[in-house]
Amino acid sequence: MSGGTGSFGRKGVITIWHELTFSTRAAVDFLEITRELAEDLRQSGVQDGVGYLYIPHTTAGLTLNENADPDVLHDLKLALERMLPPSTNFRHMEGNSLAHLQASLMGFSLMIPVRAGRMLLGTWQGVYLCEFDGPRRRRILVRWVAQ
Amino acid sequence: MSGGTGSFGRKGVITIWHELTFSTRAAVDFLEITRELAEDLRQSGVQDGVGYLYIPHTTAGLTLNENADPDVLHDLKLALERMLPPSTNFRHMEGNSLAHLQASLMGFSLMIPVRAGRMLLGTWQGVYLCEFDGPRRRRILVRWVAQ
Amino acid sequence: MSGGTGSFGRKGVITIWHELTFSTRAAVDFLEITRELAEDLRQSGVQDGVGYLYIPHTTAGLTLNENADPDVLHDLKLALERMLPPSTNFRHMEGNSLAHLQASLMGFSLMIPVRAGRMLLGTWQGVYLCEFDGPRRRRILVRWVAQ
Numbered sequence: 495m496s497g498g499t500g501s502f503g504r505k506g507v508i509t510i511w512h513e514l515t516f517s518t519r520a521a522v523d524f525l526e527i528t529r530e531l532a533e534d535l536r537q538s539g540v541q542d543g544v545g546y547l548y549i550p551h552t553t554a555g556l557t558l559n560e561n562a563d564p565d566v567l568h569d570l571k572l573a574l575e576r577m578l579p580p581s582t583n584f585r586h587m588e589g590n591s592l593a594h595l596q597a598s599l600m601g602f603s604l605m606i607p608v609r610a611g612r613m614l615l616g617t618w619q620g621v622y623l624c625e626f627d628g629p630r631r632r633r634i635l636v637r638w639v640a641q
Numbered sequence: 642m643s644g645g646t647g648s649f650g651r652k653g654v655i656t657i658w659h660e661l662t663f664s665t666r667a668a669v670d671f672l673e674i675t676r677e678l679a680e681d682l683r684q685s686g687v688q689d690g691v692g693y694l695y696i697p698h699t700t701a702g703l704t705l706n707e708n709a710d711p712d713v714l715h716d717l718k719l720a721l722e723r724m725l726p727p728s729t730n731f732r733h734m735e736g737n738s739l740a741h742l743q744a745s746l747m748g749f750s751l752m753i754p755v756r757a758g759r760m761l762l763g764t765w766q767g768v769y770l771c772e773f774d775g776p777r778r779r780r781i782l783v784r785w786v787a788q
Numbered sequence: 789m790s791g792g793t794g795s796f797g798r799k800g801v802i803t804i805w806h807e808l809t810f811s812t813r814a815a816v817d818f819l820e821i822t823r824e825l826a827e828d829l830r831q832s833g834v835q836d837g838v839g840y841l842y843i844p845h846t847t848a849g850l851t852l853n854e855n856a857d858p859d860v861l862h863d864l865k866l867a868l869e870r871m872l873p874p875s876t877n878f879r880h881m882e883g884n885s886l887a888h889l890q891a892s893l894m895g896f897s898l899m900i901p902v903r904a905g906r907m908l909l910g911t912w913q914g915v916y917l918c919e920f921d922g923p924r925r926r927r928i929l930v931r932w933v934a935q
Contacts, residue, residue: 510836511903542657544693544784546838548901550910552854557745560699569731569738570745577725577742578871584863591863595871598851598864602913603899605750607695607782609658614782616697619749635901635908637838639935641786689804691840691931704892707846716878716885717892724872724889752897754805754842754929761805761929763844766896788933 509538509638516632518625522574524559524567528613528620531606531636535613540638545606545613548635553593553627555600556634561620593626600624608638656685656785663779665772669721671706671714675760675767678753678783682760687785692753692760695782700740700774702747703781708767740773747771755785803832803932810926812919816868818853818861822907822914825900825930829907834932839900839907842929847887847921849894850928855914887920894918902932 514534518525535545549556560566574596584591604621607614615621623632661681665672682692696703707713721743731738751768754761762768770779808828812819829839843850854860868890878885898915901908909915917926 511901511908544786546899546901548899548908550908550913552852552860552910552912558699558749559741559745563733563735565732565734566699566738566741569733570742572728572730573725573739573742576728578867581866581870583866585859586857586863587859588857591860592867594853594860595864595867598853599746599893601748601895602852605693605695605752605899607658607693607784614658614695614697616699618699619697637901637935639838641784691933705846705896706888706892710880710882712879712881713846713885713888716880717889719875719877720872720886720889723875746893748895752840752842752899754840754931756805761842761844763846765846766844788931 509540511635511637514634514636516623516634518623518628518630518632521628522571523625523628524570525623525625526561526620527623528561531621532613534636535608535638536611538638540608540640541611543608543639543641545608546637547604547606549602550633550635553590553597554632555597555602555624556604557600557622557624558604558619559622560618562618590627596626656687658782658784661781661783663770665770665775665777665779668775669718670772670775671717672770672772673708673767674770675708678768679760681783682755682785683758685785687755687787688758690755690785690787692755693784694751694753696749697780697782700737700744701779702744702749702771703751704747704769704771705751705766706769707765709765737774743773803834805929805931808928808930810917810928812917812922812924812926815922816865817919817922818864819917819919820855820914821917822855825915826907828930829902829932830905832932834902834934835905837902837933837935839902840931841898841900843896843926844929845926847884847891848926849891849896849918850898851894851916851918852898852913853916854912856912884921890920
């Protein structure tokens, strides 16, 4: 992960859009980014408000899910594969049509509640970058807003 | 449903994050929470802006859908089951792997437009807590922001 | 597309909720609306902040996806059909049960980052209205917020 330094606005008020980058590790990968986001939030100084995450890609998405048992991620991938088996009728020449749908199913943005300088995640919730056409370098746009 | 009283900030300006709790009624349940949200919005005094809903769980999600014909909810559950049949290859010991994926497919947050003190829902839209591993008690974080 | 004129608040500060309408072209249709949104943002005068899109329907959703190769949209429709084949067990009399689930899977709202008066979309990202029970006229609620 590499975050842009110096990209924040007035401390404790409103931050600007800035970018975090991550390297995914496999063709299909659920990469947890909770720790990097928590550190980014801490640097922003925002105490109470909302965090917006946005992924500017078409074959990767964002979601929340369990961060305790790695088997959950294994099963998520397995169930997604069974739900969407490969087809010989796809037209898109890049061969990554399913990745486009999987990304749309997960979604491209997240809204995270913030209170007392911390993300109000559930006990078992982690934030995941969902890679469906990797491995590659992926960008996430982040903004913490004190409202 | 039980809402926290005294959890709002200055009336008509910005509310703080607060929690509503709901009891789901079955293993898979689409519980409509529109009425409780409308009352919560009314109490906040916010007239124009945005409502944020966030569910801090990993086997329950949030969505909007038709609130007129209960058969729609029956069919939603049926189609989800057909789309994601049980598998013997799941590893997660709790046996609720599909619930994790179903929650991610629905999503964990909603943004609701607010105008004139009311949610700008469509004629047939209701807000639903989507339970996939119930019945249990579930929390939803809510914030109404006057912007 | 027809946008409401005179629906903006003080230029460059905060806009109010307003409506754009679109005519979809088929029973299932991914209609790109990026250009109309870019023009709407330009008129709002918002330079830096967030755009909220909300679709007040139950059989149409919103998503982002590739806007370069039209084959991607063809394949998205094909994969969705294979993932959710018709069933004889659906109860809802209108016969559009799958449309309800497909809309929930895509989602009913989008958050779009805005900087320097432009949507911070990825290189290949377009914004799509996802029609699952058309063709019809559909509404989208839009708000640009300078934060």
